[in-house]
Amino acid sequence: DTEVTQTPKHLVMGMTNKKSLKCEQHMGHRAMYWYKQKAKKPPELMFVYSYEKLSINESVPSRFSPECPNSSLLNLHLHALQPEDSALYLCASSQGGFSSPSGNTIYFGEGSWLTVV
Amino acid sequence: KQEVTQIPAALSVPEGENLVLNCSFTDSAIYNLQWFRQDPGKGLTSLLLIQSSQREQTSGRLNASLDKSSGRSTLYIAASQPGDSATYLCAVMDMDSNYQLIWGAGTKLIIKP
Numbered sequence: 371d372t373e374v375t376q377t378p379k380h381l382v383m384g385m386t387n388k389k390s391l392k393c394e395q396h397m398g399h400r401a402m403y404w405y406k407q408k409a410k411k412p413p414e415l416m417f418v419y420s421y422e423k424l425s426i427n428e429s430v431p432s433r434f435s436p437e438c439p440n441s442s443l444l445n446l447h448l449h450a451l452q453p454e455d456s457a458l459y460l461c462a463s464s465q466g467g468f469s470s471p472s473g474n475t476i477y478f479g480e481g482s483w484l485t486v487v
Numbered sequence: 488k489q490e491v492t493q494i495p496a497a498l499s500v501p502e503g504e505n506l507v508l509n510c511s512f513t514d515s516a517i518y519n520l521q522w523f524r525q526d527p528g529k530g531l532t533s534l535l536l537i538q539s540s541q542r543e544q545t546s547g548r549l550n551a552s553l554d555k556s557s558g559r560s561t562l563y564i565a566a567s568q569p570g571d572s573a574t575y576l577c578a579v580m581d582m583d584s585n586y587q588l589i590w591g592a593g594t595k596l597i598i599k600p
Contacts, residue, residue: 376530412576412590413531426585460530474580476521476588478531 373397374479376461382485385451391482393444393461401425402444403462403476404436413460419444451486458483489514489581493591501599502569508562508594510577515555518580521588522551522562524573531576534562567598 374395383389393402401420405413418426419438427436433455435447444461458481464474490513500506510520519538523531535544535551537560543552550563564571574595578588 374530412578412592413588415587426587458528458530462531474519475533475536477533478523480530483528 374461374463374477376459376479376482378482379480380483380485382487383448383451384487385453387451388447388449390448391446391459391461391484393446393479394442395463395477396442397463397465397477398441399463399465399477400441401464401474402438403464404444404446405460405462405478407458407460407481417446448484451484453486456485489517489579489584489589491577491579491589491591493575493577493594495594496592497595497597499597499599500567502567504567505563505565506567506596508564508575508577508596510560510562510591512558512560512579512589514581514583515558516582517555518582520551520553520560520577520579522549522560523576523578525576525593526573534575564596569598569600572596572598 377392403418404416406416407413415428416430417436422438433450437445460478460481462476462478464476492511494509517539519536521536522534525531537544537553548565553560574593576593578590581589
């Protein structure tokens with residue numbers, strides 16, 4: 371099973387709303403990632419959790435708040451977003467965290483389409 | 488700073504042809520290179536990962552090669568099918584960028600029936 375599951379698949383939210391994106395994997399992977407992808411562009415890294423600790427925050431605005439409750443779950447809390455934050459948000463995971471990068475196949479979920487109105 | 492380039496940006500070929508997608512990178516200090524496919528409106532599917540010590544990997548009709556000295560990787564697709572139509576992205580895990588993936592812009596592949 372190489373599945374990363376993301377919910378919801380689609381989300382429309384107003385600029386004053388608070389919502390969350392959820393991600394789950396049961397492959398025993400110890401690194402989990404959030405990426406943002408705009409149309410016809412490659413994904414942009416937002417956050418990396420390695421062994422449930424936030425390892426990388428790519429200068430993402432504080433209106434995006436990640437959370438890793440346990441080794442299988444990753445959340446992205448959204449608050450006071452702007453229309454330009456509308457994008458496909460992708461969750462990913464890989465096996466070894468940063469201790470074994472060479473063989474680290476990264477598996478992506480199907481993504482959550484976010485529209486901010 | 489690592490840069491990854493994919494040429495061509497788009498490719499249209501008749502069904503049944505063998506084809507090659509290209510990926511080049513500027514710095515050979517990489518841990519690995521990974522090929523992904525993305526269908527319209529969908530997430531990314533990992534196709535093949537080549538570690539820096541490897542020269543090629545194969546999965547079914549796909550074969551990916553890596554030549555670190557020349558900064559190149561190719562993805563060979565044999566006997567192409569309409570279901571292979573998608574955008575193909577390559578990404579390198581760079582030793583100098585804190586284990587981040589550095590992405591190419593992708594090649595949009597259309598296989599005509």
